[in-house]
Amino acid sequence: MCGIIGIVGHNDVAAQLYDGLTVLQHRGQDAAGIATAHGTKLRVHKGNGLVSDVFDEHAMQVLQGHLGIGHCRYPTAGSEGNDEAQPFYVNSPFGIVLAHNGNLINTEALQREVFEQDRRNVSTESDSEVLLNVFAHELDEQGSLSVDATLNAIEGTHRRCVGGYAVVAAVLGLGLVAFRDPNGIRPLVIGKRSSDGRDEYAVASESVALDLLGYERVRDVRPGEGLVVTTEGVLHTRQCVEPRTHTPCIFEYVYFARPDSMMDDVSVHKARMRMGQTLGEKIQRLRPDHDIDVVIPIPDTSRDSALEIANVLGVKYREGFIKNRYVGRTFIMPGQGQRAKSVRRKLNPIPLEFRNRVVLLVDDSIVRGTTSKQIVQMARDAGARKVYLASAAPPVRHPNIYGIDMPTAEELVAHQRSEDEIQQLLGCDWLIYQDLEDLERAVAGPKARLTHFDSSCFNGNYVTGTEADYFERIKHLRSDEAKTTRRVPVAATRG
Numbered sequence: 001m002c003g004i005i006g007i008v009g010h011n012d013v014a015a016q017l018y019d020g021l022t023v024l025q026h027r028g029q030d031a032a033g034i035a036t037a038h039g040t041k042l043r044v045h046k047g048n049g050l051v052s053d054v055f056d057e058h059a060m061q062v063l064q065g066h067l068g069i070g071h072c073r074y075p076t077a078g079s080e081g082n083d084e085a086q087p088f089y090v091n092s093p094f095g096i097v098l099a100h101n102g103n104l105i106n107t108e109a110l111q112r113e114v115f116e117q118d119r120r121n122v123s124t125e126s127d128s129e130v131l132l133n134v135f136a137h138e139l140d141e142q143g144s145l146s147v148d149a150t151l152n153a154i155e156g157t158h159r160r161c162v163g164g165y166a167v168v169a170a171v172l173g174l175g176l177v178a179f180r181d182p183n184g185i186r187p188l189v190i191g192k193r194s195s196d197g198r199d200e201y202a203v204a205s206e207s208v209a210l211d212l213l214g215y216e217r218v219r220d221v222r223p224g225e226g227l228v229v230t231t232e233g234v235l236h237t238r239q240c241v242e243p244r245t246h247t248p249c250i251f252e253y254v255y256f257a258r259p260d261s262m263m264d265d266v267s268v269h270k271a272r273m274r275m276g277q278t279l280g281e282k283i284q285r286l287r288p289d290h291d292i293d294v295v296i297p298i299p300d301t302s303r304d305s306a307l308e309i310a311n312v313l314g315v316k317y318r319e320g321f322i323k324n325r326y327v328g329r330t331f332i333m334p335g336q337g338q339r340a341k342s343v344r345r346k347l348n349p350i351p352l353e354f355r356n357r358v359v360l361l362v363d364d365s366i367v368r369g370t371t372s373k374q375i376v377q378m379a380r381d382a383g384a385r386k387v388y389l390a391s392a393a394p395p396v397r398h399p400n401i402y403g404i405d406m407p408t409a410e411e412l413v414a415h416q417r418s419e420d421e422i423q424q425l426l427g428c429d430w431l432i433y434q435d436l437e438d439l440e441r442a443v444a445g446p447k448a449r450l451t452h453f454d455s456s457c458f459n460g461n462y463v464t465g466t467e468a469d470y471f472e473r474i475k476h477l478r479s480d481e482a483k484t485t486r487r488v489p490v491a492a493t494r495g
């Protein structure tokens with residue numbers, strides 16, 4: 001789940017892009033990059049690491065220009081190598097840089113098409129580089145550069161690409177381009193601010209980036225919509241593909257997004273509180289005479305839900321695990337070994353909150369079970385009498401193929417296991433999952449702004465459809481085992 005941002009301003013935008021990326025960092029910790037357009041030049045600086053690792057003063061000085069895009073990466077295709085850090089660049093037509101959040105599911109077919117029909121070279125395994133070349137080809141086919149031609153090229157890109165994608169691009173001589181997949185699986189929001197009577201625009205994965213930079217949240221990019229903001233700061237939009245069912249990724253609300261973001265007009269914080277409310281009610285229903293002494297969140301993401309569960313149950317809420325703020329998110333780390341080691345490094349219990357108590361631990365989700373297995377043991381070691389575990393999301397039983405790197409069903413702790421079996425495996429005394437219906441209602445909220453979701457990792461329904469052997473192929477390419485045996489390129493691409 002990467003973070004993307006694009007800005008057209010009156011002054012150099014690199015510093016804003018940098019700041020925007022720092023609040024999107026939770027969406028991707030592996031690599032970061034910024035590209036700006038300055039006169040007739042596109043400048044790109046990118047590499048592996050956190051935003052603060054990748055950019056130094058010199059890099060920022062080089063990134064001149066009033067138009068630019070930024071990206072922080074959590075890989076879902078290709079390798080973790082720095083040659084696949086984004087934005088990607090092509091010099092023809094005109095000079096284009098592009099950053100992508102999501103995952104294409106017809107990458108192999110597109111790769112062949114791009115090479116054989118479009119006669120373009122794609123030099124990495126990244127689906128995003130393929131997407132850039134499809135867009136570049138479609139723009140080239142237009143014969144000239146204009147807003148209309150670019151919106152036509154977005155139409156062509158939608159016709160060819162299948163999957164989840166939110167995209168920002170900068171086209172030299174034109175401006176900022178952005179579009180979102182026809183089902184709106186991946187998020188993208190538009191912001192605007194005015195100074196001296198002139199408008200500046202920003203487009204980002206999450207509204208928190210707009211807040212930080214002082215842009216007013218205008219609206220979300222519509223599924224299948226394309227937009228161009230010219231270098232003069234004029235916004236043009238077009239519905240580039242017939243509207244389909246809007247199915248935003250429900251996992252954004254469960255885990256990925258920051259709670260202070262609004263996504264498709266729904267507050268992530270409130271959605272998480274409602275998840276806690278419905279889960280609390282379920283616990284109450286199943287065990288009206290429960291013996292829970294204390295509710296303890298597994299930091300960070302579960303906090304909003306855990307607090308509401310405690311309120312519903314009428315028991316104490318306590319912070320029982322202290323998080324080492326210098327360790328990042330474990331779920332989005334690339335390898336299982338690294339993930340497992342990081343849980344213990346990241347979280348440490350305060351024994352007095354556990355000793356002789358029946359504790360209800362709450363997490364937002366249980367995916368591979370890496371976190372919960374260790375946390376349950378830590379709670380026991382800290383003296384808990386009984387350890388219950390509640391998940392604000394239902395069991396994750398199916399791969400995600402639209403931008404979350406869980407491609408292999410066998411790696412999911414709930415795959416082909418009953419809830420009793422999972423409980424045994426995690427070693428807790430009681431395991432309670434949210435029901436999918438409740439999760440969807442919690443995210444939709446009282447006004448039911450959203451009616452459908454991409455809940456594929458919970459129910460196995462893939463809105464785009466999939467080819468018969470797709471899951472076998474991605475397992476072969478992207479399982480943890482495949483990743484450990486794959487070569488990671490080391491050549492530097494900074495500069």
Ligand SMILES: O=P(O)(O)OC[C@H]1O[C@H](OP(=O)(O)OP(=O)(O)O)[C@H](O)[C@@H]1O
Pocket residue numbers: 255298299300301302328329330331332363364365366367368369370371372
């Ligand atoms: O079952 P698993 O495979 O362990 O995955 C689920 C866990 O991973 C995430 O935490 P993470 O540490 O990534 O981030 P957070 O600090 O935002 O909770 C998520 O919040 C769960 O705690």
Ligand SMILES: NC(=O)CC[C@H](N)C(=O)O
Pocket residue numbers: 001002073074075076077078084100101102103104126127128403404
């Ligand atoms: N998580 C994402 O959005 C990943 C984007 C793209 N598929 C990549 O691997 O770089």
Ligand SMILES: [Mg+2]
Pocket residue numbers: 298299300301302363364371
């Ligand atoms: Mg967590």
